[in-house]
Amino acid sequence: MSRFIGKKVLVTGGNSGMGLETAKEFVREGAEVFITGRNKETLEAAVKELGPRAKMAVSDSGSLKDIAILADQIKKEWGHLDAAFINAGIAHFVPLEELTEKHFDDTFNTNVKGPLFLVQKIAPLFKNGGSIVLNGSVVADKGFAAASVYSATKAAVVNLAKTLSTDLMSKNIRVNTLSPGPIETPIFSRMGGTPEQTKEMQAGMAQMVPLKRLGTTLEIARTVLFLASSDSSFIVGSNIAVDGGVAQL
């Protein structure tokens, strides 16, 4: 399929995991992509892999200053946007008694404050309507141990898709959330455990999934492209679970 020929698409957190896979799928279907992240080296490697239709910016999702610079850069280089996958996020599981203000602020800044103000800044760039997909999580519907802060950020994201859809209705921009279950990405190795602990945690999560496996980044990417394309033209403010049944069965 080539649903995105000539389309301009922003993918935050496009240098790893679901973001990188989704950027690849957008490029494969003809889009130009603008990817962001904090790590310059992995961004450069991703752009090399994505080819000449990819651009990058080092941009911290939780920094309003970086968000303003990013929106200006996209405006200067492209003039407009057709779609965005707002995906950059962090997940750390912390028991209630060990919670700190820093953990709360870092997680909310990256996962909620950043996405909200990014939508505010990029909305004027959607000249012909378009689609914004927020990356949520199945944790928004669950009560997993040690997941209070992370889960609250993703519950906020689910609601943002609804309120922002209403706010952006007159500009013909649809906003939806995609809520992944456990997906095999580097996010687990960023949680601070040893490689063995990471493997064990992933195996435990796979057992919790009714389909008895982790999801793949391609299963996420294909859903993002569906939500970003006119194939989903009557879907607005929805929360689409791609979770192997974790929060459904």
Ligand SMILES: NC(=O)c1ccc[n+]([C@@H]2O[C@H](COP(=O)([O-])OP(=O)(O)OC[C@H]3O[C@@H](n4cnc5c(N)ncnc54)[C@H](OP(=O)(O)O)[C@@H]3O)[C@@H](O)[C@H]2O)c1
């Ligand atoms: N994997 C799962 O099981 C799962 C399940 C449900 C939801 N999710 C959500 O899926 C999204 C993507 O995660 P992933 O699993 O693909 O993990 P990942 O491979 O660790 O990717 C996370 C991405 O977010 C970027 N990022 C993190 N903090 C950032 C910040 N402050 N500013 C800019 N970029 C930042 C990272 O870039 P840098 O490394 O350059 O900072 C990276 O590109 C997250 O929102 C996560 O909450 C994941």
